[in-house]
Amino acid sequence: MTEHPHSPQVDDSGMTPIKPVEAELLVVTGMSGAGRSTAANALEDHGWYVIENLPPQMLGTLAELVSRMPAALPKLAVVVDVRGKALFADIRESLNALSAAGVSYRVLFLDASDETLVRRFEQGRRPHPLQKDGRILDGIAAERVLLAEMKSQAEMVLDTSGLNVHELASAVTELFSETGPVVLSLTVMSFGFKYGLPVDANYVADVRFIPNPHWIPALRPLTGQDAAVSEFVLNDNGAAEFVDRYVHALEPVLAGYRRENKHYATIAVGCTGGKHRSVAVAIELAKRLGQLPRVTTSIRHRDLGRE
Template identity: 90%
Template sequence: MTEQQDETSTVDGDLTPIKPVESELLVVTGMSGAGRSTAANALEDHGWYVIENLPPQMLGTLSELVSRMPGALPKLAVVVDVRGKALFADIRESLNALSAAGVAYRVLFLDASDDTLVRRFEQGRRPHPLQKDGRILDGIAAERVLLAEMKAQAEMLLDTSDLNVHQLGSAVTELFSESGPVVLTLTVMSFGFKYGLPVDANYVADVRFIPNPHWIPQLRPLTGQDEAVSNFVLKDNGAADFVDRYVHALEPVLEGYRRENKHYATIAIGCTGGKHRSVAVAIELAKRLSQLPRVTTSIRHRDLGRE
């Protein structure tokens, strides 16, 4: 993560204003069991002032405080959940009040698969806050309906299904530095289609058009992180041309994210098993994207090591 020092940044020769960090508020929400408390702890470790379980109706009062004292809480994060279902129903109105007061905010939404959420609730031996007399899955389904709009409009989406508490803390650290987020952070993820699509991907590309190193005996036990496999994947068969054109196609998308004040996106590259082709292409793609102005990249290999 890099810290913004100046009030302007040069992009293609033009001066583009960067909004001061002190005018920004982070709203952390998402599915119960997806790791909101872990994310809050990670933010606190990086100097954020975190308010947990704030009723959404209090956001308006909070916006007045931030507006009157913009430097008093330079890094403020508010964790909002659905335990008070009636209170949460008014969250859109509360967020609109923030905008009307001139307080910039972003939403970090934490999600996980139903199976993962059920397992976490069962391990913790506690009910879902919305399940009432039904099953945990009933509570999860009700919560997904309630959170659908928030998820659709969130600037940042983190799927924590495959993350433990330490990995989630690291993911939050990648998003936020001492003074806030970098302008645009891209996670380039490799995955295997046979294990399902990544739910937090903004863009998905299929590289199964590239011949599979799995069928080359000397390459089969290796991965896309090995030079021999990377050379095989990227040297011929249109892979290098695909990377070139994909980077070019993404450039206006990334610029649009900046205009819309989106700071985080995930680009997923898939092959059959997530071991050879997608890994090699994801590494090369991340390398190329990191050369774009005001872009930071990280790489995640979701299915590497799975049989």
């Protein structure tokens, strides 16, 4: 009898079921200049087979190959961009065809602010692929229109505005480790309100209600990473209660993110300068949130070190 390639298998004893190998198909897309190549390199470093600049019309053929040989390409990432504008217009139809064929896939969308994208193109002395005879901003605007539907339906949207290439590679690594995707990778970021709000924050907490260590001469030169400052901040009346209640308030939010297949989020904690209170509270929040099931946390201090 010929065995169907997806029928259940058993081990050598003939008794224990073995789960058939299932291939992962990840579609990586997003704004030009947002870091697709960096993300692709990070995926390759973690065992993914990456195909860059694949015309969307070939997704169906590729998926058929993968479904026939799942063990050969268990983790496949396809990077799709808008350089072939006419081809990209058919990507939704191509993805629908994957679903109709029973091929499971996810979409990682990389984004960045217009200001960041302009700066990156100017630094690289490259034109935007859609700007034609216009400005870089004209190309960015045209690309946002073309990608709007993809972004709205992507399972994972990663804003790279505040990330350098190493930080972006780390973010992708946290999302896709050796054992598969991290269910929810949470960045807890400290910042100073006087330097502006983080553009990529999902939630912002204001901890300026806590007395400022800046006015304590012995604490002023220290930061929230120092034990003396951390104890001063967290032992204040109201600070511990705030942390407890904020973690409790975020629990249903994070559970909802997991249900909606959102794998990456940023919680920002702000004080005046981003040196003392926000740093201490962010560290404590990251510690507490990291204890929740299926959540990993990392800490970023955006304004630590500024004068």
